[in-house]
Amino acid sequence: MTIPTSPFTDEHQQLRASVRRFVEGELAPHADEWEADGWFADWVFPRLGELGYLGLSMPTEYGGQGADYWATVVFGEEIVRCRSGSLPMAVAAHTDMALPPVLKFGTEEQKQAYLVPALRGERIACIGITEPEAGSNVAGVRTSARRDGRDWIINGSKVFITNGVRGSFVTMVVRTAPPSQTPDGRPDPWSGISLFLVDTDLPGFEVAQKLDKVGMRASDTALLHLTDVRVPAEALLGIEGQGFKQIMWELQGERLIASIQSVAAAQLTFERSLAYAQEREAFGRPIARFQVQKHRLVDMATEVEACRRLLYDCVDKWNRGEYATTEIAMCKLACAQMAFRVADEAMQLHGGYGYSREFPVERSWRDARLMRIGGGTDEVQREIISKLMGL
Numbered sequence: 001m002t003i004p005t006s007p008f009t010d011e012h013q014q015l016r017a018s019v020r021r022f023v024e025g026e027l028a029p030h031a032d033e034w035e036a037d038g039w040f041a042d043w044v045f046p047r048l049g050e051l052g053y054l055g056l057s058m059p060t061e062y063g064g065q066g067a068d069y070w071a072t073v074v075f076g077e078e079i080v081r082c083r084s085g086s087l088p089m090a091v092a093a094h095t096d097m098a099l100p101p102v103l104k105f106g107t108e109e110q111k112q113a114y115l116v117p118a119l120r121g122e123r124i125a126c127i128g129i130t131e132p133e134a135g136s137n138v139a140g141v142r143t144s145a146r147r148d149g150r151d152w153i154i155n156g157s158k159v160f161i162t163n164g165v166r167g168s169f170v171t172m173v174v175r176t177a178p179p180s181q182t183p184d185g186r187p188d189p190w191s192g193i194s195l196f197l198v199d200t201d202l203p204g205f206e207v208a209q210k211l212d213k214v215g216m217r218a219s220d221t222a223l224l225h226l227t228d229v230r231v232p233a234e235a236l237l238g239i240e241g242q243g244f245k246q247i248m249w250e251l252q253g254e255r256l257i258a259s260i261q262s263v264a265a266a267q268l269t270f271e272r273s274l275a276y277a278q279e280r281e282a283f284g285r286p287i288a289r290f291q292v293q294k295h296r297l298v299d300m301a302t303e304v305e306a307c308r309r310l311l312y313d314c315v316d317k318w319n320r321g322e323y324a325t326t327e328i329a330m331c332k333l334a335c336a337q338m339a340f341r342v343a344d345e346a347m348q349l350h351g352g353y354g355y356s357r358e359f360p361v362e363r364s365w366r367d368a369r370l371m372r373i374g375g376g377t378d379e380v381q382r383e384i385i386s387k388l389m390g391l
């Protein structure tokens, strides 16, 4: 199916105008302070909840806005204008990574206890996949849960968890049984994994460290330790033993939102670079008049546009309920690489000022670098694509 030239309706455009007003008026003025503090203000999540922005594409019965996925695209494109990559990433970890599995796999009780307050911004969600010994290899998770009567006892560690310091609960990948055997007698590493909703205030749950990072500095990223954390049977999310399949579904949405933010950040970086090139003079003329800089700007704009089209094609499929794993992996790979290339070219175009803390380029460059790592590295996307291509 060919997507229309603009997939956005008048309603989407009104939403875009409202989000932009909010982002530029209420978030952007604090970006520098939050970056320096290594923490964005606690009022942000409840304020986003109050405005209805945490559940744009979630059903109204749980406090969402009931809009289609293009509304999520609009929000993702606009929130990057807050002059920080951290805050959009942290919000996306909540809205587009930790919460969709609660909606898709959760019981009615779980939706009431977790989804409803999370959409109001009262409870903050984290997604807990990565461990000190298992990142790219999700099937290698060692955090385990064993039964004790009706309860489960969880032990293990999770690392690089976005919102991990401020979070109220974690949608967590946990091993509940050793791998079973495949029909040809080999261990099936994807079996025996389950998802849990784990409250962060339970005894034995410890935020062991707030991690220091190159970029995304206003977002809290944590190392979490779980020592004999007792959760009730009701904490199991979805079907026991089906967690690998469930988290692979989650990762499709995670890669899409990462792609949305990558393209939007690159678009903004391009716009800033164009304005700077027209203003900054060298050898008696604006640097935009040098052919090499014109070509640099043209390449940046072309790359952003190409990725946007790939992204919108994936969004269209996702919005219609298609499970386009290959295209989404290609999109994540292309958009992440493009976002960092554009940020790097922007730094070059800005010269010394690009490397200075006074201009936003250096933050965009640091923040963009994460996109090639988080949500599955470039190499992991290539592995997925090559497998699905039968290579």
Ligand SMILES: Cc1cc2nc3c(=O)[nH]c(=O)nc-3n(C[C@H](O)[C@H](O)[C@H](O)COP(=O)(O)OP(=O)(O)OC[C@H]3O[C@@H](n4cnc5c(N)ncnc54)[C@H](O)[C@@H]3O)c2cc1C
Pocket (backbone or CB within 6 Å): 093, 126, 127, 128, 129, 130, 134, 135, 136, 137, 159, 160, 161, 162, 163, 213, 216, 221, 370, 373, 374, 375, 376, 377, 378, 379, 380, 383
């Ligand atoms: C700021 C930040 C926020 C994050 N937020 C979250 C979060 O909220 N929740 C969460 O669960 N995780 C989060 N992560 C973790 C992130 O998803 C992982 O860092 C990422 O998946 C890579 O895992 P790893 O760091 O263990 O690297 P490793 O898996 O150890 O990989 C190291 C290198 O080996 C390569 N490699 C691995 N396997 C293969 C292979 N089969 N073929 C070729 N190369 C391979 C990788 O591409 C990489 O280059 C976050 C990370 C950061 C930095």
